[in-house]
Amino acid sequence: xxxxxxxxxxxxxxxxxxxxxxxxxxxxxxxxxxxxxxxxxxxxxxxxxxxxxxxxxxxxxxxxxxxxxxxxxxxxxxxxxxxxxxxxxxxxxxxxxxxxxxxxxxxxxxxxxxxxxxxxxxxxxxxxxxxxxxxxxxxxxxxxxxxxxxxxxxxxxxxxxxxxxxxxxxxxxxxxxxxxxxxxxxxxxxxxxxxxxxxxxxxxxxxxxxxxxxxxxxxxxxxxxxxxxxxxxxxxxxxxxxxxxxxxxxxxxxxxxxxxxxxxxxxxxxxxxxxxxxxxxxxxxxxxxxxxxxxxxxxxxxxxxxxxxxx
Numbered sequence: 001x002x003x004x005x006x007x008x009x010x011x012x013x014x015x016x017x018x019x020x021x022x023x024x025x026x027x028x029x030x031x032x033x034x035x036x037x038x039x040x041x042x043x044x045x046x047x048x049x050x051x052x053x054x055x056x057x058x059x060x061x062x063x064x065x066x067x068x069x070x071x072x073x074x075x076x077x078x079x080x081x082x083x084x085x086x087x088x089x090x091x092x093x094x095x096x097x098x099x100x101x102x103x104x105x106x107x108x109x110x111x112x113x114x115x116x117x118x119x120x121x122x123x124x125x126x127x128x129x130x131x132x133x134x135x136x137x138x139x140x141x142x143x144x145x146x147x148x149x150x151x152x153x154x155x156x157x158x159x160x161x162x163x164x165x166x167x168x169x170x171x172x173x174x175x176x177x178x179x180x181x182x183x184x185x186x187x188x189x190x191x192x193x194x195x196x197x198x199x200x201x202x203x204x205x206x207x208x209x210x211x212x213x214x215x216x217x218x219x220x221x222x223x224x225x226x227x228x229x230x231x232x233x234x235x236x237x238x239x240x241x242x243x244x245x246x247x248x249x250x251x252x253x254x255x256x257x258x259x260x261x262x263x264x265x266x267x268x269x270x271x272x273x274x275x276x277x278x279x280x281x282x283x284x285x286x287x288x289x290x291x292x293x294x295x296x297x298x299x300x301x302x303x304x305x306x307x308x309x310x311x
Contacts, residue, residue: 017051017052017053017054017055018051018052019052019055021048021051021052022048022049022051022052022055022057022058023048024048025044025045025047025048025051025058026044026045026048026055026057026058026061028044029041029042029043029044029045029048029061030061032044033065038065038068038069039069041061041065042062042065042066042069045058045061045062045065046062048061048062049062049078053081054085056082056085056088056089056092059078059079059081059082059085059092060078060079060082060089060091060092062078063075063076063078063079063082063092063095064095066078067095067099072099072102072103075095075099076096076099076100076103079092079095079096079099080096083096083112083115088115090116090119090120090123090126093112093113093115093116094112094113094116094125094126094129096112097109097110097112097113097129097133098129100112101129101132101133106133106134109129109133110130110133110134113126113129113130113133114130117130155181155213156180156181156182156185157180157181157182158180158181159179159180159181160173160178160179160180160181160183160184163181163209164209165205165206165209166201166202166205168197168201168202169198169202169205169206172192172195172197172198172202175195176192176195176198181215184206184210184217185210185215185216185217185218185219186218187217187218188217188218188279188280188283189203189207189217189218189283190279190280190282190283191277191279191280191283192206192217194279194282244270244302244303244304245269245270245271245274246269246270246271247269247270247302248268248269249262249267249268249269249270249272249273250268252270252298253298254294254295254298255291255294257286257287257291258287258291258294258295260286261281261284261286261287261291262295264284265280265281265284270299270302270304273295273299273304273306274299274304274305274306274307275307276306276307277306277307277308278292278306281295281306
């Protein structure tokens with residue numbers, strides 16, 4: 001094996017063992033390869049490693065030819081041992097990086113290649129492999145994200161009739177036009193309780209069902225609020241009144257009780273407020289009909305209104 005300093009990088013550990021016996025077995029392995037007997041060569045290289053476990057020539061040769069025979073797992077283990085010794089071969093790091101990439105272990109592959117580039121920043125193969133690994137890693141992340149989104153969308157599209165709910169709860173959800181799990185996550189407790197014939201028992205039943213899936217009522221509201229704000233903005237586009245949506249609710253001169261309720265809901269602008277429903281506001285403790293009338297009047301002054309639920 002070449003002893004070119006450029007084919008070495010910093011590793012760790014000292015070599016020990018029967019170096020003479022190791023060299024004999026390595027030579028026998030090379031002779032077997034010259035005669036076309038790869039399996040016999042592997043047997044000789046294995047004996048060389050047993051004789052001197054820290055010999056990089058023996059470790060590299062055994063790992064390389066096991067890889068060619070399809071024994072990737074053992075090859076990886078041997079390459080890992082090889083690069084732990086000082087100095088570690090660049091070729092061992094490169095081959096190990098390729099095997100890591102094949103296994104989808106992009107983080108370890110990058111680590112091996114960066115170790116090579118720390119020693120030789122212009123190493124052409126290392127630079128090329130690193131570019132490939134980075135591209136594969138980004139593709140893998142994208143695919144993982146795509147799968148996560150697809151799984152989430154499939155869950156949200158599940159009909160509520162697929163869940164074990166009482167007849168009363170199912171009927172109420174149907175009349176409220178809540179067809180899927182996604183629809184259910186976009187309503188609050190207050191909105192459900194505000195519907196005729198929907199009682200505490202049905203609410204508890206639904207909350208327990210959602211809890212088993214790590215979900216809760218109102219979880220999908222933030223996304224919906226962003227969508228509603230966009231719809232309100234679009235309705236005002238070109239009218240010259242778009243700026244009103246950014247007006248702080250603190251400038252409306254609301255009563256202390258009304259202001260506190262809006263703070264609880266995280267409402268900061270008129271656009272935020274217009275994306276909410278009466279039931280959401282009424283669900284806040286101490287927010288009553290008087291405060292609701294006050295808020296509606298302020299919105300009307302600015303040509304806006306609270307979002308209406310379509311049951």
